[in-house]
Amino acid sequence: MIGKIVPIVTSPILALLIGIFFLGLSRKIMARIHWRYGPPITQPLIDIIRMFYQESVSHGIMFDLGILFSLAGSIAVVLFIPLGGMCALNSSGGLLVILYIMLLAPLGKALSSGEGANPNISIGVSRKLILSLGYEVPLILILLTLMIRYDTISIVGIVSQQGANWALFSIPLFISGIAYFLILPAILGIRPFDIVSAPQEISSGPDVEYGGKYLALATIEHALSLFIGNALFVDLFLGGGANPIFFFIKTLVVFVLCLFVNAVFPRFRIGQAIRYLWKWPTLLAFGGLIATLVMW
Amino acid sequence: MNLEILLLVAFGGAFITYVLGKISHRLRNGFAVSVSWFLVALVAFFYGKQLSTTFYSGFFDLPFILRINSLSWLFAIAIVFLGALSTVFSLSYMKGRKRTNFYYLMMLLVNASMMGVVLAGDLISFYIFWEIMSWTTFLLISYNRGPAIAAGIKYIVMSVIGSVSMLIGILSLYASYGTFVMSGISAGIASASSGYILLTLILFIIAFGIKNAIMPLHTWLPDSYAEAPSPFTAVLSGMLTRMGVYGFLLLMYVIVGATRIFDLGGFSYILAWLGAITIVIPTFIAMQQNDAKRLLAWHGIGQGGYMILGIAYGTSLGFVGGVFHTLNHAIYIVLLFMSVGAVQYRTGGERNLNKLGGLIKKMPIAFIGCLLGILGLIGVPLTNGFVSKWLIYKTLILGSSPGLAFAALIGTWATILSVYKFLHNMFLGQIPEKYKGIKKAPLSMQVPMIILSGTILLFGILPGIPLKVINEIGTSFGFQSLSVSAGGLVSEVSALNTINILAAIAVVGFIIWMFFRAGAKSTRVVQEDSYAAGTSVPKDRYHYTVKFYDPLFRMIKPYLRDIVDDFYNWIAGGARKIFGYIRRLYTGDIGYYTTYIILFLAFLILASLVWFL
Numbered sequence: 056m057i058g059k060i061v062p063i064v065t066s067p068i069l070a071l072l073i074g075i076f077f078l079g080l081s082r083k084i085m086a087r088i089h090w091r092y093g094p095p096i097t098q099p100l101i102d103i104i105r106m107f108y109q110e111s112v113s114h115g116i117m118f119d120l121g122i123l124f125s126l127a128g129s130i131a132v133v134l135f136i137p138l139g140g141m142c143a144l145n146s147s148g149g150l151l152v153i154l155y156i157m158l159l160a161p162l163g164k165a166l167s168s169g170e171g172a173n174p175n176i177s178i179g180v181s182r183k184l185i186l187s188l189g190y191e192v193p194l195i196l197i198l199l200t201l202m203i204r205y206d207t208i209s210i211v212g213i214v215s216q217q218g219a220n221w222a223l224f225s226i227p228l229f230i231s232g233i234a235y236f237l238i239l240p241a242i243l244g245i246r247p248f249d250i251v252s253a254p255q256e257i258s259s260g261p262d263v264e265y266g267g268k269y270l271a272l273a274t275i276e277h278a279l280s281l282f283i284g285n286a287l288f289v290d291l292f293l294g295g296g297a298n299p300i301f302f303f304i305k306t307l308v309v310f311v312l313c314l315f316v317n318a319v320f321p322r323f324r325i326g327q328a329i330r331y332l333w334k335w336p337t338l339l340a341f342g343g344l345i346a347t348l349v350m351w
Numbered sequence: 352m353n354l355e356i357l358l359l360v361a362f363g364g365a366f367i368t369y370v371l372g373k374i375s376h377r378l379r380n381g382f383a384v385s386v387s388w389f390l391v392a393l394v395a396f397f398y399g400k401q402l403s404t405t406f407y408s409g410f411f412d413l414p415f416i417l418r419i420n421s422l423s424w425l426f427a428i429a430i431v432f433l434g435a436l437s438t439v440f441s442l443s444y445m446k447g448r449k450r451t452n453f454y455y456l457m458m459l460l461v462n463a464s465m466m467g468v469v470l471a472g473d474l475i476s477f478y479i480f481w482e483i484m485s486w487t488t489f490l491l492i493s494y495n496r497g498p499a500i501a502a503g504i505k506y507i508v509m510s511v512i513g514s515v516s517m518l519i520g521i522l523s524l525y526a527s528y529g530t531f532v533m534s535g536i537s538a539g540i541a542s543a544s545s546g547y548i549l550l551t552l553i554l555f556i557i558a559f560g561i562k563n564a565i566m567p568l569h570t571w572l573p574d575s576y577a578e579a580p581s582p583f584t585a586v587l588s589g590m591l592t593r594m595g596v597y598g599f600l601l602l603m604y605v606i607v608g609a610t611r612i613f614d615l616g617g618f619s620y621i622l623a624w625l626g627a628i629t630i631v632i633p634t635f636i637a638m639q640q641n642d643a644k645r646l647l648a649w650h651g652i653g654q655g656g657y658m659i660l661g662i663a664y665g666t667s668l669g670f671v672g673g674v675f676h677t678l679n680h681a682i683y684i685v686l687l688f689m690s691v692g693a694v695q696y697r698t699g700g701e702r703n704l705n706k707l708g709g710l711i712k713k714m715p716i717a718f719i720g721c722l723l724g725i726l727g728l729i730g731v732p733l734t735n736g737f738v739s740k741w742l743i744y745k746t747l748i749l750g751s752s753p754g755l756a757f758a759a760l761i762g763t764w765a766t767i768l769s770v771y772k773f774l775h776n777m778f779l780g781q782i783p784e785k786y787k788g789i790k791k792a793p794l795s796m797q798v799p800m801i802i803l804s805g806t807i808l809l810f811g812i813l814p815g816i817p818l819k820v821i822n823e824i825g826t827s828f829g830f831q832s833l834s835v836s837a838g839g840l841v842s843e844v845s846a847l848n849t850i851n852i853l854a855a856i857a858v859v860g861f862i863i864w865m866f867f868r869a870g871a872k873s874t875r876v877v878q879e880d881s882y883a884a885g886t887s888v889p890k891d892r893y894h895y896t897v898k899f900y901d902p903l904f905r906m907i908k909p910y911l912r913d914i915v916d917d918f919y920n921w922i923a924g925g926a927r928k929i930f931g932y933i934r935r936l937y938t939g940d941i942g943y944y945t946t947y948i949i950l951f952l953a954f955l956i957l958a959s960l961v962w963f964l
Contacts, residue, residue: 067859107866111873112880117711117779123867127860134855151744152852154760155732158767159856162731165771166722169779170711172878177780177899184768185903191764199753199760208748263882268870272863325902344753
């Protein structure tokens, strides 16, 4: 019993801390690349605590519930993902359930901000949904490749079968690995795919009506989604981790690589983003699937 | 208690309702509702029973057999339950309209004939009930007149084509085996040649495929769903269309039998791919729709693909998933059509998504129904749709069919896009000035919506209840039994446990809520009080949800035309032209007709001379 409860309690806390650390780190690294000094690495944490005590406006019940729903969804995903040998709920439906619970966060946010009746929100939500359709096409192909190669739908099974032979460096799967890395910025919502928030264009899109504690929750949700995107890559292609420390280091490396992409690229338009996502990553993912089917 | 009581109550109730309507409308409404709920109780009584009654009618000494087993029971209970809810929903929806007696008669007749279809034990009575069902449906689809007539005709033409094809199939079976009784035919067909089985399958599949709207036989559906009165659209989408699924089950697993079907090899594979195509294309077309009911109609086609995919794939997981999805789909699509119906009722028949908006505060129950309905349609965890879709995905992945699995999964993502637009444009966003004084839905509309919302959550959290019944059907067809638990499935290859998911989300949600409460209090503001970068958002209509997904459609629009419908229309146009020419022969002048007769006689004489000499 204790052995079950410990990961259930610790994994969300761990994910939360790492996610917020990522937020701080990204601002710092971006600043250094821009030759600025940048804010202290704890700035996002300070902001979140401060925002909890600030005034805010609400547009109705769905506005409140949606954001709670969205954050609950993100935390639930963390419970299903193995974090370096630690998986809180490992026997509850596997990768398919993860794929589905990952939906709750954007859906909750879309429902919540939808009640805000602000043009920027509608544009942002529509972009978010189109973008997610864009990257789901290659993502589903990649996940199918993995599930067929390892003949299981359980993510824990996929991690344990890799062991030291990372999927990224095994023969047919490296193609899918590259495809996943190409869509990772879109999953994380960073440049060149920051079309959803696009602060200079549509005033942060779905976040525009959030203030005070709503913004705090939205920030936490954003931090978690940064963590989840990277953690999935580490679990699926880098063999997870023997313990949470190794897992964290791997996630950090992947994230920093993504930040470099973020630093040098300008923003796509939504049409360009879809065209890109449905061209190279999809072709690679499809190639990986065919190769796996032929070789296995 | 005998089975004929069910049909007696159902058909008798329908006609008595009509007669009572001539006396008093209140009496009629009360009677219609009580008959439909009485039927629910009656059918529930037959749970777990295996009965069969034979009548010998005077019609060519053919036996008329009624029988009930686990499969017919599941469909029967769904039919009477959803039928009863729709009847309750009709009470306020139909109030003050014309020809309501006729409406209630037809509504109850549709339900009665559907029950006849699932209870029939021989093909002749099956066919008779099937035809009653088609004709009553036609009359209800064209109830509203105007464009509804055209939709109804489209439906009945396709339906007749299906019926004729089925009739040929039935007669050919009779010619081969000398019986119409299903058990007799299935005993005979076990030794038939593969070619004959294939022919029979194709003849029946045309009929069932048209009813279940499998691509490319789907074209009747969007028009009919959109034009029929909303409570009837609910029945039409929930159970009536799914009689096609019942037909498939009957054909594949009762008459022909699973072993022969899978001996044919390519057949179930092709059927599964038809299902996959039926998932993807209609779901993308649904995204473009601006008419609330038409949008749901395209999803009705798309979700039908999941059912066929699961049933045709033919493993025990896939079978259970397909049948369970039929049930789940019925529940949430009925709820969604009721929600649209409630909005239509209050806004004076408006169903253009671009003209609605912001109704969440005015019609909270309709909103909750709509929300749970779309969550079920997407298949979000903790709603019923999730469990059945999970079963289907898992079947496809473990069966190493990545192409089918990809189609099924991408269909879900396309669903999210279109149903978010659906919900957003009706209930979220900005409310038009003219709807500011709108009232919430009447009680007789709220009650069915609340019951159905509850069912969605119940089957999503405790899927073990329906899965147990469906598993029995599967084992009776010779499938391996699944180890069902209350929260899903227990098995070695990653089990499903919805109770775990519920616990995770509930506990996490509660903790976050506590944090949320602890933070500084927020002030409730009106929707016009929003951030617009220094300017103000215009007060009335500023509808930024028109062309919601335009950037996407600029790319994929060329691929999304309903080519099949265009093709059928082209044929219909050609036929109309030919009939136009033929009609010119009928001038109305006796002289012409006399000439025709003489010419025809001359032709006969000439022909006989040529023939015999």
